[in-house]
Amino acid sequence: MRPPGVYSPQGDTSLLCEIVGREAPVGGARVLDLGTGTGAVAMAAARGGAARVTAVDVSARAVLAARANALLRGRRMRVLRGDLFGPVAGEVFDVILANPPYVIGGPEPAVRRGGARAWHGGPGGRRILDRLCAQATRHLAPGGTLLLVHSAFSGVEASLAALHRSGLRARVVARRPEPFGPVMRGKAAALEARGLIGHGQRHEELVVIRADRDAAGGQDERRDERRDEERDEGRGEGRDEERDEGRAGEGHAWRRSA
Numbered sequence: 085m086r087p088p089g090v091y092s093p094q095g096d097t098s099l100l101c102e103i104v105g106r107e108a109p110v111g112g113a114r115v116l117d118l119g120t121g122t123g124a125v126a127m128a129a130a131r132g133g134a135a136r137v138t139a140v141d142v143s144a145r146a147v148l149a150a151r152a153n154a155l156l157r158g159r160r161m162r163v164l165r166g167d168l169f170g171p172v173a174g175e176v177f178d179v180i181l182a183n184p185p186y187v188i189g190g191p192e193p194a195v196r197r198g199g200a201r202a203w204h205g206g207p208g209g210r211r212i213l214d215r216l217c218a219q220a221t222r223h224l225a226p227g228g229t230l231l232l233v234h235s236a237f238s239g240v241e242a243s244l245a246a247l248h249r250s251g252l253r254a255r256v257v258a259r260r261p262e263p264f265g266p267v268m269r270g271k272a273a274a275l276e277a278r279g280l281i282g283h284g285q286r287h288e289e290l291v292v293i294r295a296d297r298d299a300a301g302g303q304d305e306r307r308d309e310r311r312d313e314e315r316d317e318g319r320g321e322g323r324d325e326e327r328d329e330g331r332a333g334e335g336h337a338w339r340r341s342a
């Protein structure tokens with residue numbers, strides 16, 4: 085079921101579900117689905133044999149939908165409401181899966197409610213992405229993997245750099261061209277005017293980024309060393325600080341319509 089305003093599983097959802105089996109087998113794993121919407125990705129993880137599935141969404145309707153869908157399909161999962169990692173503060177996971185809002189919006193203030201919150205990524209599309217990339221490390225168990233899907237328009241290099249800065253090894257593991265859905269078609273003229281897409285362009289590229297935490301924790305030590313060096317040099321102060329971490333359908337046959 086999908087109440088109004090809850091993200092309809094689309095091409096990004098199905099791409100992420102497909103890649104999970106290949107890049108981060110979830111059998112026996114503790115899995116977190118961040119920004120779960122209807123719970124489609126979380127349920128794919130449950131189907132894949134995850135030991136424990138946790139799903140988080142900031143939207144009350146999405147939380148209700150994910151809980152109902154899990155119940156209807158007989159899947160056990162914990163669904164929590166809140167902002168990004170806020171509801172799982174202090175917890176770590178073997179696999180984190182995320183299809184966050186990433187569509188480039190206008191200069192309007194942050195979207196706090198309504199259906200747009202499912203896709204609106206702020207002026208550069210990175211309002212949620214930057215926070216997620218900075219905060220993921222501390223919620224990955226040693227040897228854990230983050231799989232993150234977003235549009236190439238939102239900045240692949242920016243995600244890779246942010247993940248590297250936070251101490252993870254990150255690379256692109258999948259790319260797929262996708263025709264614009266209704267949201268992007270509605271924005272096409274404005275994006276053209278801003279020079280963000282080519283004239284007449286009506287396709288975007290979806291990318292899946294994989295980021296791994298070292299198994300032995302050596303990554304943490306190297307990151308700490310790097311931080312110390314940067315502090316000594318008088319730059320990078322507070323770079324990784326958590327600024328605003330708050331508390332606040334089965335199958336792969338979905339089509340993108342955003």
Ligand SMILES: C[S@@+](CC[C@H](N)C(=O)[O-])C[C@H]1O[C@@H](n2cnc3c(N)ncnc32)[C@H](O)[C@@H]1O
Binds near residue numbers: 094120141166185212
């Ligand atoms: C693009 S949708 C993806 C939904 C689902 N995972 C899927 O792939 O079909 C992004 C989801 O993130 C949720 N979201 C937006 N901002 C969030 C935040 N700050 N913390 C947690 N979830 C958030 C939205 O409510 C929405 O359900």
